[in-house]
Amino acid sequence: MANAGLTSYIEKNSYFHKVNPLTKLLILICVIILSFTLKNFIYILALLVIIIPIAIKSKVLSMTFSPIFKLYFMFILLFFIQGFFHPYATEKLIDLPFGFTLWKDGLLYAAYIAARIFVMMVFGYWFVLTTHPGDLVSSLSRIGLPHALGYIILTTLQIIPRFRTQMQTIIDAQRSRGLETQGNLIQRLKSFVPLLGPLFMGSVQQAVEKSMALEARAFSAKGEKTSYRQATIKTKDKVIMVITVLFSISWEVLSWTL
Amino acid sequence: MSIIQVKNVSFEYFKGVKVLNNINFTLNKGEVVAIIGQNGSGKTTLVKHFNGLLRPTKGEVLINDEDAVKKTVAQLSHTCGYVFQNPDDQIFNSVVTAEVAFGPSNMGIKSHELKVRVNEALRTVGLYEERDKHPLDLDLNQKKLVAIASIVAMRPELIILDEPTTGQDHAGLLRVEALINELRKNYTVIIISHDMNLVARVASRVVMMCNGEIIFDGSPKEAFTKNALMKKTYLKPPIITELAQSLKGFKRDVLTVDEFMDELKTKLKK
Ligand SMILES: Nc1ncnc2c1ncn2[C@@H]1O[C@H](COP(=O)(O)OP(=O)(O)OP(=O)(O)O)[C@@H](O)[C@H]1O
Ligand SMILES: [Mg+2]
Numbered sequence: 001m002a003n004a005g006l007t008s009y010i011e012k013n014s015y016f017h018k019v020n021p022l023t024k025l026l027i028l029i030c031v032i033i034l035s036f037t038l039k040n041f042i043y044i045l046a047l048l049v050i051i052i053p054i055a056i057k058s059k060v061l062s063m064t065f066s067p068i069f070k071l072y073f074m075f076i077l078l079f080f081i082q083g084f085f086h087p088y089a090t091e092k093l094i095d096l097p098f099g100f101t102l103w104k105d106g107l108l109y110a111a112y113i114a115a116r117i118f119v120m121m122v123f124g125y126w127f128v129l130t131t132h133p134g135d136l137v138s139s140l141s142r143i144g145l146p147h148a149l150g151y152i153i154l155t156t157l158q159i160i161p162r163f164r165t166q167m168q169t170i171i172d173a174q175r176s177r178g179l180e181t182q183g184n185l186i187q188r189l190k191s192f193v194p195l196l197g198p199l200f201m202g203s204v205q206q207a208v209e210k211s212m213a214l215e216a217r218a219f220s221a222k223g224e225k226t227s228y229r230q231a232t233i234k235t236k237d238k239v240i241m242v243i244t245v246l247f248s249i250s251w252e253v254l255s256w257t258l
Numbered sequence: 259m260s261i262i263q264v265k266n267v268s269f270e271y272f273k274g275v276k277v278l279n280n281i282n283f284t285l286n287k288g289e290v291v292a293i294i295g296q297n298g299s300g301k302t303t304l305v306k307h308f309n310g311l312l313r314p315t316k317g318e319v320l321i322n323d324e325d326a327v328k329k330t331v332a333q334l335s336h337t338c339g340y341v342f343q344n345p346d347d348q349i350f351n352s353v354v355t356a357e358v359a360f361g362p363s364n365m366g367i368k369s370h371e372l373k374v375r376v377n378e379a380l381r382t383v384g385l386y387e388e389r390d391k392h393p394l395d396l397d398l399n400q401k402k403l404v405a406i407a408s409i410v411a412m413r414p415e416l417i418i419l420d421e422p423t424t425g426q427d428h429a430g431l432l433r434v435e436a437l438i439n440e441l442r443k444n445y446t447v448i449i450i451s452h453d454m455n456l457v458a459r460v461a462s463r464v465v466m467m468c469n470g471e472i473i474f475d476g477s478p479k480e481a482f483t484k485n486a487l488m489k490k491t492y493l494k495p496p497i498i499t500e501l502a503q504s505l506k507g508f509k510r511d512v513l514t515v516d517e518f519m520d521e522l523k524t525k526l527k528k
Binding site for chain 2: 166169170172173174175176177178179180193194197198201202205
């Protein structure tokens with residue numbers, strides 16, 4: 001994998017890859033606030049109209065939307081549960097046999113939640129795809145994020161793909177000794193210990209070694225820390241930030257007044 | 259009698275990137291085959307096809323004349339035992355015997371027979387005295403031997419050792435060499451190794467890989483005289499072979515110090 005070791009970040013030479021992580025973070029935060037406060041789900045979904053050109057300009061359009069489609073089942077379930085069993089439903093849509101009723105406000109509520117999840121995930125994924133974790137942490141450090149905390153964020157992000165490859169090796173090793181990892185529930189439960197045992201021991205060992213390797217390189221030294229990756233805030237960042245804030249405020253006002 | 263036949267096998271982890279390219283290879287009973295080649299040349303990828311961990315993108319793998327595609331890894335492990343490079347990736351029991359019993363118990367081997375197999379495997383690798391210890395209290399050499407024993411206890415026909423000597427001290431090295439010589443009495447053996455001295459001393463056949471292709475397949479003596487091929491995949495023959503090759507009139511396929519001394523003695527007599 002070309003990006004193994006670093007979250008889902010995809011190295012590309014695009015306009016938005018070069019935008020400062022803090023700018024992109026501001027966009028993400030505004031979207032999150034908007035999706036919780038906008039009056040109606042149509043206004044939330046309309047935000048997708050904005051992400052499409054942005055994702056195209058970031059050269060990650062299909063990847064931005066791919067994870068959300070894997071969740072289609074969750075969305076179906078959401079509409080099903082809220083549609084039939086919404087606790088405060090008052091407005092009937094259709095009466096079905098066996099005493100089931102499809103509620104209009106239940107469906108609307110589901111649409112509201114779905115739109116929220118959809119928009120936040122799409123923007124969140126776009127953010128992760130275009131932002132190098134190292135740049136993000138170094139930018140955050142410069143506006144006051146504690147050094148150690150930044151490091152924790154960074155290693156957590158990096159550890160996920162590591163875990164994945166490690167897990168695959170362990171699965172292969174135990175399958176070579178005749179372990180069935182597929183099949184019925186009991187078989188799967190039985191394979192729990194052989195698979196998680198080595199993973200757990202391995203991570204403890206790695207954590208100990210990692211901390212010593214860090215200390216050996218003056219991680220806890222006092223004083224100012226510098227950073228190899230540096231993202232500066234340029235004029236275009238300021239422009240994007242201003243547009244983002246202005247747009248968010250007006251969109252919010254519009255949704256409540258119209 | 260062939261255990262494994264690999265026919266025109268190609269393999270890609272990602273579309274368009276061939277890690278194995280049209281491999282043909284036949285493994286016969288009783289051989290000790292060393293697969294050598296630089297990092298990333300495809301050695302591990304090739305042997306993972308023998309127990310079904312990987313399936314060919316093209317071509318076929320026959321295990322005892324049956325198509326491997328039709329069998330699960332668990333079924334194939336009865337025939338092909340593959341010992342992973344890092345023992346920490348598999349050890350999860352708190353006693354050595356339990357760890358070694360894991361494989362055969364997955365095969366459905368029961369009480370008495372299971373004990374017999376575990377003890378025999380531990381004796382074979384020389385860990386019988388350590389049988390009641392916690393595997394994580396053992397040193398790296400011994401942990402590696404636990405991993406090997408856990409495959410030996412399954413009594414496959416073929417035992418594959420992936421880099422059995424990496425990270426081992428000299429004592430560990432000697433033990434692995436002795437172990438391979440013990441295993442060859444009852445099993446067909448494949449070793450993957452970067453240690454040319456080990457290869458020269460134990461292999462009956464050498465397979466040289468480079469960029470996903472087999473560029474040489476023959477005896478160790480022949481392999482170490484193919485200097486151009488060796489260079490292509492960044493290998494160096496054992497020092498003693500190089501020394502003999504650089505001396506005028508010496509045989510070019512000397513593999514061990516003993517052979518070198520014999521050669522020297524005959525030269526001195528003349
Ligand atoms: N799980 C995997 N996913 C993707 N690519 C892989 C994977 N495993 C190996 N490769 C790639 O396949 C190629 C061959 O790897 P392989 O592990 O077979 O080499 P090797 O000859 O065993 O090397 P080494 O001596 O380092 O063990 C390498 O380029 C490697 O990066
Ligand atoms: Mg390998």
